[in-house]
Amino acid sequence: MATTAPPRDTAIEREAERWMNDPYAHFGYHNTRIHTLPREEVAAVQLAAMNLRLQERREQVQMLAKLADAQGIGQVGTLDELAPLLMPHDMYKSYPQSLLARQQFARLNSWLTKLTRYSPEDVDVSACDSIDSWLTAIREETPLDVGASSGSSGTCSFYPKSKRDYRLSMMGLRVQLAQKFGEAPRPGDIEDKIHAIIPLYKDGHASMGAFGKYACEIFGKGDPACWHYCFDFKLSSDLMWLAARLRAAAARGDAGKVDVPASLLARRAEWEESQKAMPDQQLAFVNRMIGKLHGQRVFVMSTSNLLYAAARRGLDEGLSGVFAPDSVFMGGGGAKGVPLPDDLEEVIEKFFNTRRMISSYGMTEMNSFSVLCDHDRYHVLPWVTIYLLDLETGQPLPRRGRQTGRAAFFDMTADSCWGGLVTGDLVTVDWDHQCECGRTSYALEKQINRVSEIQGGDDKISCAATPGAQAEAMEFLTGFGG
Amino acid sequence: MMAKRPISYAVLRGEVIESDLIEFGGRGGDITFLAPDPHRIVDRIPLASPRLMEDLYTISFDQILDYLAELGPRLELGRNSYLQEALEYSYDTAPTTRPIMDAFYHDLPFMFDRERIRRMVDFNIGIDHLEGWVEQQLNGSTVGIRAYGSRQLHIVAGNGPVLGALTVIRGAVTRGDMIVKVPSNDPFTTGAIARTMVDMAPDHPVTRHLAVAYWRGGDEALESRIYQPHNIEKICAWGGFASVKHVTRYIQPGIELISLDPKRSASIVGGEALASGETMRDVGNRIAADFATGNQVACSASRLVYVMCGTGDEDIEKLKQLGQAAYDAMLRLPEVISTRPKRYDPDLRRQVDTLRLNDDFYTVIGGRDDEGAVIVSHTSDRVDFWEYLGDRTINIIPVDTLEEVLDVVDAYTQTVGVWPDSLWDVVRHKGALHGGQRFVELGYGFNGAGLVGPQDGIEPMRRIVKWIVSERPLPGRPTIWDAGDQVKMLA
Numbered sequence: 001m002a003t004t005a006p007p008r009d010t011a012i013e014r015e016a017e018r019w020m021n022d023p024y025a026h027f028g029y030h031n032t033r034i035h036t037l038p039r040e041e042v043a044a045v046q047l048a049a050m051n052l053r054l055q056e057r058r059e060q061v062q063m064l065a066k067l068a069d070a071q072g073i074g075q076v077g078t079l080d081e082l083a084p085l086l087m088p089h090d091m092y093k094s095y096p097q098s099l100l101a102r103q104q105f106a107r108l109n110s111w112l113t114k115l116t117r118y119s120p121e122d123v124d125v126s127a128c129d130s131i132d133s134w135l136t137a138i139r140e141e142t143p144l145d146v147g148a149s150s151g152s153s154g155t156c157s158f159y160p161k162s163k164r165d166y167r168l169s170m171m172g173l174r175v176q177l178a179q180k181f182g183e184a185p186r187p188g189d190i191e192d193k194i195h196a197i198i199p200l201y202k203d204g205h206a207s208m209g210a211f212g213k214y215a216c217e218i219f220g221k222g223d224p225a226c227w228h229y230c231f232d233f234k235l236s237s238d239l240m241w242l243a244a245r246l247r248a249a250a251a252r253g254d255a256g257k258v259d260v261p262a263s264l265l266a267r268r269a270e271w272e273e274s275q276k277a278m279p280d281q282q283l284a285f286v287n288r289m290i291g292k293l294h295g296q297r298v299f300v301m302s303t304s305n306l307l308y309a310a311a312r313r314g315l316d317e318g319l320s321g322v323f324a325p326d327s328v329f330m331g332g333g334g335a336k337g338v339p340l341p342d343d344l345e346e347v348i349e350k351f352f353n354t355r356r357m358i359s360s361y362g363m364t365e366m367n368s369f370s371v372l373c374d375h376d377r378y379h380v381l382p383w384v385t386i387y388l389l390d391l392e393t394g395q396p397l398p399r400r401g402r403q404t405g406r407a408a409f410f411d412m413t414a415d416s417c418w419g420g421l422v423t424g425d426l427v428t429v430d431w432d433h434q435c436e437c438g439r440t441s442y443a444l445e446k447q448i449n450r451v452s453e454i455q456g457g458d459d460k461i462s463c464a465a466t467p468g469a470q471a472e473a474m475e476f477l478t479g480f481g482g
Numbered sequence: 483m484m485a486k487r488p489i490s491y492a493v494l495r496g497e498v499i500e501s502d503l504i505e506f507g508g509r510g511g512d513i514t515f516l517a518p519d520p521h522r523i524v525d526r527i528p529l530a531s532p533r534l535m536e537d538l539y540t541i542s543f544d545q546i547l548d549y550l551a552e553l554g555p556r557l558e559l560g561r562n563s564y565l566q567e568a569l570e571y572s573y574d575t576a577p578t579t580r581p582i583m584d585a586f587y588h589d590l591p592f593m594f595d596r597e598r599i600r601r602m603v604d605f606n607i608g609i610d611h612l613e614g615w616v617e618q619q620l621n622g623s624t625v626g627i628r629a630y631g632s633r634q635l636h637i638v639a640g641n642g643p644v645l646g647a648l649t650v651i652r653g654a655v656t657r658g659d660m661i662v663k664v665p666s667n668d669p670f671t672t673g674a675i676a677r678t679m680v681d682m683a684p685d686h687p688v689t690r691h692l693a694v695a696y697w698r699g700g701d702e703a704l705e706s707r708i709y710q711p712h713n714i715e716k717i718c719a720w721g722g723f724a725s726v727k728h729v730t731r732y733i734q735p736g737i738e739l740i741s742l743d744p745k746r747s748a749s750i751v752g753g754e755a756l757a758s759g760e761t762m763r764d765v766g767n768r769i770a771a772d773f774a775t776g777n778q779v780a781c782s783a784s785r786l787v788y789v790m791c792g793t794g795d796e797d798i799e800k801l802k803q804l805g806q807a808a809y810d811a812m813l814r815l816p817e818v819i820s821t822r823p824k825r826y827d828p829d830l831r832r833q834v835d836t837l838r839l840n841d842d843f844y845t846v847i848g849g850r851d852d853e854g855a856v857i858v859s860h861t862s863d864r865v866d867f868w869e870y871l872g873d874r875t876i877n878i879i880p881v882d883t884l885e886e887v888l889d890v891v892d893a894y895t896q897t898v899g900v901w902p903d904s905l906w907d908v909v910r911h912k913g914a915l916h917g918g919q920r921f922v923e924l925g926y927g928f929n930g931a932g933l934v935g936p937q938d939g940i941e942p943m944r945r946i947v948k949w950i951v952s953e954r955p956l957p958g959r960p961t962i963w964d965a966g967d968q969v970k971m972l973a
Contacts, residue, residue: 066839088832094840096863111842155866392828422832451829 009048016049019383020412024171029190031179035379035439042382042441043079049412050082050385051075057418060117063091064418079385083396086387086408086420089365091115093157100156100241101259105134108158116160116416118142130264131156131237135205139163144416147364148205148237154248156241159365162416166210169367170218172381176371177299177328177358182438188297194219194328195298197228197289199282199306204235207364211301219299228293230285238264239271279306286310290322297324304331304357308344311351321353329357361444365421367413370444375436377443385410386442388429389422391451402430406451407444426451488571490517490669492695493676494526496684506698507666513574515669520697520704527693528713529633529659537687538631538657543603543613546654547596549688554594556678557647559587564677568670575667577641577779578824585818586643587671593647602934603655606943612656615952622959629947631657632715635708637699637729638672639720639742640665641779646672648933649718650679650692656947659691661714669696700728711736716946718742740945742938745781745896746869747772749924750887750909752902753791756800765901766807768925772899773876774812774820774854775928782897782920782927785871786864787878788887790905797880798860802845805858805878809847812854812874823873826852830875833867849875862886884908893917896938899924 018026027034054075058065064085068074071084095111098104105125113121123141128134135146135158145166147159178189196215200208212229220226242264249258258265286302287310300307307329314322329352341347348357361378362369370378380386388397388405397403407427411419428445435443490506492499502523503516520527529535559565569587576583592598603609607629610616615626636649646662650672653660664672676694683689697704709717709732718740719729733739749772755765773784789804791797812820834855837844842860849855854874857865862881871877881887884905891898891913900909901924910921919939922930935941960968 063839070839088836090833090836090866091839093866094836094843096843096859096861097866098861098863111840392825394828394832 009044012044012048013052016045016052016412019045020049020053023381023383023413024168024175028185029171029175030185031175032181032183034175034382035181035441037382037440039440039442046383046385046410046412047076047079049383050079050410053412053414053419054082054085057117061418062114063087064420079399080387080396082385082410082420083387083389083394083408085418086410086422087418088422089157089424092159092365093155095158097155097259100131101261103129103261108134109138112138112146112158112160115418116144116162118144118160118162118416120144120146120160131241132205132234135237139205145210146205147207147210148240149207149364150237150240150244154244156237156244157364160416161364161367161414163214164415165367165413166214167218168413168415169362169369170211170214172367172369173301173330173360174218174299176360176369177330178326180355181373192297193221193223193226195226195228195293195296196220197286197293197298197300197302199230199285199302201231201235202229202233205237206235206240209235215299215301228289230282236271239267239274242268243271243275282306283309283313287313290314290319294322295324297327299328299330300352301330304340304344304348307331307348307352307357308341311348314351315347320351322351323353325353325355327352327354329354330360331357361448363423365417365423366409366411367415368409368411372446373435373437373439373443376446377435377437378446378448379435379437379439379441379443380409382441383412385412386429386444388427391426394422398431400431402428402433404428407448424451425449426453488513488515488574488670490515490664490696491673491677492518492520492523492693493673493680494523494693494695495529495691496680496689498677498680499523506669506696507575512666513571515571515575515666515696517669517696520695520701523695524704524707527661527695527708528710529691532633535631535633535657535659535691538659538691541687543609543655546657546688547599549683549686550594550599550651550654551596553675553679553682554591556682557591557594557675559590562674562678564674565590565671568674571670572643572668575640575669576643576824577667578777579817579821581817581821582776582819583643590644590647590675593644593651598932599651599655602932603943605934606941607656607947612947617952619956622956624954624956626952628950628952629656629944630950631659632946632948633659633713634716634718634946635661635663635714637663637717637719638665638668640668642776643668643671645720647675650675652943652946653692654688656943657691658946661693661695661708663699664694664696665699666696705732709737715948716740718942718946738945740940740942742940742942744894745919745938746786746894747782747784747897747899747920747927748891748895749773749784749787749899749901750884750905750913751787751789751900751924752905753789753797754902754904755789755804756791756797759803762800762804762807763811765924766804766809766811768899768901769804769808769876769878770811770815770820771925771929772922772927773808774815774874777820777823778854778872778874780928784897784899784927785876786868786890787876788881788890789878790882790884790887791880792882793860793862793880798858801878801880802847802858805845805847805856808876808878809854809856812856820874822851822853826854826873827870830867830870830873833865833870834875837865864890884912888912888916891916891918896920897922897927899927901925 058068067085073085076082095108099108105128109121109125113119120138120142123137125134125137128137139145143162144160145163147161148156150156179185196219198212198215203209216227242260245258245260345357359372360369368381368384370380372378387408388403389408390397390405397405407425408422426449499518502519504519505514506517507514572583573580611629615628617624617626638645638649649662662672672694676692679689716738717729720742755761769787791801834846834849838846845858847856857877859879864879865877895918897920898913898918899922900906962969
């Protein structure tokens with residue numbers, strides 16, 4: 001493909017490097033500044049960053065090199081020219097299933113190594129006998145902290161992100177959530193320890209288990225006394241995989257054919273028990289926290305339904321305003337198909353004493369969470385380039401007017417992987433609109449669907465089988481956001 | 483002048499309805515079409531009373547054959563403007579391409595061949611059971627059995643236009659009263675056949691017992707009025723989870739569901755296929771015939787090809803050659819059999835392209851031009867998206883043992899193509915136990931006797947009739963009133 005080299009502008013390149021390396025420090029952790037940059041300037045920096053990253057990463061990430069070679073792309077002259085190099089999210093689960101079932105972690109390591117600039121294949125995994133032990137070995141010996149998630153097909157996806165990626169991601173939450181947009185940050189927003197209440201696991205390789213320790217680092221400034229989790233154990237990726245395989249087998253109509261190691265299958269009851277007990281334990285945990293951290297500034301990352309249940313009960317008992325008013329609540333997620341109550345926000349805000357329960361859009365494969373503004377738009381951080389791809393052709397839709405397409409992103413801050421990702425989400429962006437909230441950053445409209453949900457015409461009948469939709473419960477297991 | 487808009491005609495018991503047209507379809511970029519507002523005709527869709535079935539018994543089986551044999555030639559495309567119109571519109575709605583649709587329509591009259599139908603009915607039900615009581619003496623009684631036509635509703639699949647015609651034939655020969663709910667991917671063909679029937683013999687019982695209409699599947703207000711035991715006795719639903727799922731809510735005592743569940747198909751090939759260039763060419767031809775015919779839209783089209791060649795490096799190298807042979811064979815097929823797909827599923831394309839980069843584990847042959855692709859696995863794993871394989875895309879998978887293959891044969895597996903002969907007995911037997919429902923010699927999945935008998939593990943023709951039994955005592959049978967203590971109450 002013929003591409004035109006953009007005129008080299010070293011000043012812009014230097015700026016791009018600052019954004020790529022530590023964007024929050026560069027902008028003084030200033031949420032309002034970050035979201036009010038002129039769009040033309042952002043686009044220029046994004047383009048410069050893309051070329052810098054492409055040059056650097058194609059030497060380091062083998063799968064990117066292959067893709068770039070196949071597409072004949074060495075550099076890009078416009079943002080859209082990068083679109084063919086965005087990697088489908090399926091890439092991160094494109095290993096043969098039997099490697100996992102037969103516990104061939106060395107071969108899985110070789111596969112994973114092609115997706116990151118780090119080298120998990122240098123880690124000795126000969127003694128590993130589970131997904132948990134494999135990913136722990138990688139975490140201990142490399143900068144990586146691989147994110148594992150199990151989708152509705154029963155396939156476990158492994159995204160080799162780094163610890164630095166996680167920290168950046170958590171810092172993005174702190175900067176965007178703790179500050180009120182339109183005001184300068186107060187020193188405490190950046191410097192103070194904030195209690196992190198996460199009604200999930202102490203540890204794990206899925207985001208539900210992994211976030212805690214990074215929340216402790218970033219919100220609690222590393223003070224273990226500021227880290228509050230519900231389950232004092234590691235969320236097992238093996239058990240999550242087992243659950244996904246069981247579900248997939250049941251959906252296939254043959255629960256007997258579950259291709260996981262026998263030792264894992266034997267733990268089925270353990271998983272089912274823990275799932276059954278989970279909601280009650282989480283509610284009890286939140287109630288404990290209400291007593292323990294009364295009046296303090298907290299960061300809570302949870303599902304809306306759980307917060308609602310705790311708040312409803314508290315209000316019924318005559319309590320309200322339990323935490324400090326500048327506390328931060330990130331809700332959302334939760335099981336799809338479970339309707340949210342009409343008075344959800346009102347109840348949570350009144351009980352917990354927060355201005356607003358904030359939702360965000362993000363996924364394991366990205367560092368950057370997009371936070372919902374008062375006008376119901378998810379504002380995307382300036383170091384993330386948004387692409388809306390035509391569902392038919394996969395080509396980028398024009399960056400003007402209101403467009404709906406498959407979301408794809410290039411995140412220049414990606415430390416371990418390439419950073420270009422095609423998602424399974426259908427989103428809408430109005431490119432010409434400046435949001436009433438005052439942010440200049442581009443934004444996704446609140447309504448986000450899975451592309452797979454909307455495809456397929458009405459009332460077409462075929463004798464040939466296509467997979468049924470069985471994703472609901474898995475949505476919860478795969479964690480927050482995307 | 484306004485362009486003519488496609489109409490899915492309702493044809494109700496000898497009357498063509500083309501009034502009160504409203505718009506349907508159009509979702510996901512599909513074309514829209516017009517059909518009579520089903521809510522205005524809903525009361526005329528079911529047969530008013532079972533009493534009205536009597537006229538079907540004033541004619542003989544041979545007279546029904548006469549009717550169908552006369553209808554066949556009238557369905558020749560060149561002389562039938564209804565079919566010409568339906569074909570023209572179907573190019574837009576059908577999942578396949580113009581040459582394939584042309585071939586389907588061209589072959590339609592041959593389905594109505596008198597002797598072909600007679601053989602099918604005799605093979606399935608036995609003509610004598612349709613024509614009268616078949617009696618025999620059994621356990622001290624004369625027991626008679628007769629197959630009666632039922633009042634039936636067909637939710638027909640739209641991935642091949644032959645299915646509407648087949649439904650009409652099956653209903654006619656079994657003296658059924660048929661309601662055909664046409665699908666949005668084939669809303670025109672069955673109506674065109676029914677209009678031809680009205681022109682030919684408007685008052686004939688077979689014409690009078692056919693109601694064809696379109697409504698949106700799942701229209702609860704409408705369906706709850708039709709799907710009642712006083713209107714229909716059987717619902718025959720083809721494929722599509724959605725179509726079967728929303729039908730199940732109407733199943734109640736008095737309504738039987740005949741479910742032809744959605745299926746997929748596979749091929750099982752012995753390692754001998756890799757013996758020489760010659761065997762590879764032969765097996766490649768056979769594989770292509772079984773997956774690419776009709777552009778892989780049918781449930782009987784193969785999607786996964788297991789080759790028992792082992793998983794060593796040399797085996798995989800040869801397997802790639804077989805993959806190439808199958809790919810080349812696909813490209814050689816005539817366009818009435820197979821063409822470049824109408825629209826290559828963009829999600830599938832993305833997945834195939836992803837594997838193309840993953841060349842340690844997969845070799846992708848073709849597919850750069852949306853023409854279809856052969857994905858050769860290097861391990862015994864099928865691709866993660868195997869359920870979405872279509873548009874002339876198959877996955878060839880090496881395995882070490884037959885057991886590994888049988889593990890993936892399940893209740894969703896319809897046709898299994900087998901090669902060579904040495905595997906036939908064992909695959910047919912063990913495959914049936916695992917759930918497979920149809921076994922064919924590799925290469926003949928679309929080139930056999932036709933839908934003449936069992937399908938998906940059941941016998942649809944035997945299911946759409948009502949099997950009525952009559953019993954009379956043979957002389958000397960003890961009576962309950964005189965010799966009650968000698969009468970054994972045995973089921």
